[in-house]
Amino acid sequence: MQRLRADFPLLDQTVNDEPLAYLDSGATAQRPSSVLDAERVFLETINSAVHRGAHTLAGLATEAFEDARATVAGFVGASVDEIVWTANATDALNLVAYGFANATHGRGGAPARRFALRPGDEIVLTEAEHHANLVPWQELAATTGAVLRFVPVDDDGVWSADDLIALLGDRTRIVAFAHVSNVTGQIAEVERLVEAAHAVDALVVLDACQSAPHRPLDLPALGVDFAAFSGHKMLGPTGIGVLYGRAELLDALPPFKTGGSMITTVTLEGSEYLPSPQRFEAGTQPVSQAVALAEAVRYLEAVGLDRIRVHEETLAERLVAGLAAVPGVRVVGPPAGVARSGLASFVVDGVHAHDVGQYLDASGIAVRVGHHCAQPLHRRLGVAATTRASTYLFSTEAEVDRLLDGVAGVRAYFGVEGSER
The missing domain is CATH 3.40.640.10 (Type I PLP-dependent aspartate aminotransferase-like (Major domain))
Incomplete structure (x- = not known):
């Protein structure tokens, strides 16, 4: 993974004085040096x-x-x-x-x-x-x-x-x-x-x-x-x-x-x-x-699409299980144990998705917030927006864990712990 990540120059930087954890590949993935060079x-x-x-x-x-x-x-x-x-x-x-x-x-x-x-x-x-x-x-x-x-x-x-x-x-x-x-x-x-x-x-x-x-x-x-x-x-x-x-x-x-x-x-x-x-x-x-x-x-x-799929599905299991264990967090999509791609969208009770995204960004964690160009789906779910973390071949378990730690602190930061779902 270290060798692979070295191919992606953008990943080697800090954001808000924290190492970048780029978890927004579902929107736009980063490019390896070979693609930039080509x-x-x-x-x-x-x-x-x-x-x-x-x-x-x-x-x-x-x-x-x-x-x-x-x-x-x-x-x-x-x-x-x-x-x-x-x-x-x-x-x-x-x-x-x-x-x-x-x-x-x-x-x-x-x-x-x-x-x-x-x-x-x-x-x-x-x-x-x-x-x-x-x-x-x-x-x-x-x-x-x-x-x-x-x-x-x-x-x-x-x-x-x-x-x-x-x-x-x-x-x-x-x-x-x-x-x-x-x-x-x-x-x-x-x-x-x-x-x-x-x-x-x-x-x-x-x-x-x-x-x-x-x-x-x-x-x-x-x-x-x-x-x-x-x-x-x-x-x-x-x-x-x-x-x-x-x-x-x-x-x-x-x-x-x-x-x-x-x-x-x-x-x-x-x-x-x-x-x-x-x-x-x-x-x-x-x-x-x-x-x-x-x-x-x-x-x-060269990396192998089967290897990429397995890697991302493993990260998805970690994401879903970790988010589901955080009080006041609702994960949308297939439940734990059902195959899904390497992303998870979630709602934090009492906190707007945009605030969740900004809180995570302060720690160098890049995620997607909003309706993800799927307004009818969000309307059916009864929410205006969700926060989405999406992984790719260069994503790591450590980055997922940083996200989970960050989400665990959101409700306390915004003073909504104990609010009803």
């Missing part, structure tokens, strides 16, 4: 526009750009034509939703008709979704007349595969859910849900933002139709995300961002588009970011 070397030596130049640097940049696509494709078991570069995961999910909308409005011709929605068609989501996997579907429903149906969560914020399957029917067209919840750490039964959705001829969209960085992921083997994840949560840079789609679906889905680089022919009257993935990559691309993301993938593969 982007810098690209920018210093071959930075150039891709797919459009005849000079040497343009050719080298294009090769690096497409090699990065191949690396990321291999990371999730996909082929290169199934990986689309996006600005982030939110952008990727919007790409799919607006592709459905364009198909509904007649764009894309006969191949796109499979995506067209009719009034009364159903989009199945869960109450636990990140806004990025909720708001685009709200917009799609509003413009097509489709109906949103929601899988309920229980008092701990957990939903069941049985409840989702019970909502599926002849009118179900889209099923969208997170592989791993960014609030509760719940891990979805993806393969079972995909089988049930496909049985009613629905397409499955997977939010893989909290799974791709933390556990082995083979998207074709899972059977999902589309999936999205982001670079900055998996040791890579901001400004780049990934959309996975089955090749035959991507080639049929109408694009919603248009312009240069994604066309074959343009006249004053109309345009024709390239096949996937270029048909979705209009304009100047995040080239250095793609190169850096590929290096992040190589780093993760």
Whole structure:
């Protein structure tokens, strides 16, 4: 662990005169030196526009750009034509939703008709979704007349595969859910849900933002139709995300961002588009970011995704058990003993999450506070906000223990010990 942590320059610092304990990787992970170096070397030596130049640097940049696509494709078991570069995961999910909308409005011709929605068609989501996997579907429903149906969560914020399957029917067209919840750490039964959705001829969209960085992921083997994840949560840079789609679906889905680089022919009257993935990559691309993301993938593969998963799940058990033992603290999500990803969100009775975060920050402990872009879930839980501690491959048991010691002192500091739940 000491050798691994030495790869991450940002971790070697103090915050408020205390050693930094970075427990906010669920929001943005830190980058190892090799990733920082990969982007810098690209920018210093071959930075150039891709797919459009005849000079040497343009050719080298294009090769690096497409090699990065191949690396990321291999990371999730996909082929290169199934990986689309996006600005982030939110952008990727919007790409799919607006592709459905364009198909509904007649764009894309006969191949796109499979995506067209009719009034009364159903989009199945869960109450636990990140806004990025909720708001685009709200917009799609509003413009097509489709109906949103929601899988309920229980008092701990957990939903069941049985409840989702019970909502599926002849009118179900889209099923969208997170592989791993960014609030509760719940891990979805993806393969079972995909089988049930496909049985009613629905397409499955997977939010893989909290799974791709933390556990082995083979998207074709899972059977999902589309999936999205982001670079900055998996040791890579901001400004780049990934959309996975089955090749035959991507080639049929109408694009919603248009312009240069994604066309074959343009006249004053109309345009024709390239096949996937270029048909979705209009304009100047995040080239250095793609190169850096590929290096992040190589780093993760060198460490081993199975090792990372086991390490984080062990830390999660320590987190949940320790938080549950603190009087006046409520942990949301799966109970102790049930598998979850390496994060835990919690409520401290009588103290707002923002105050909890500031108290911990004074001791050099970085956590996330707020509704984590999941307002409906927090509303169902009856709280305005939670505090979330999220671990990664570089997190240690000592950092978890520092967090637990800090949380144990919150209520006394704010003078609310003994208050009722």
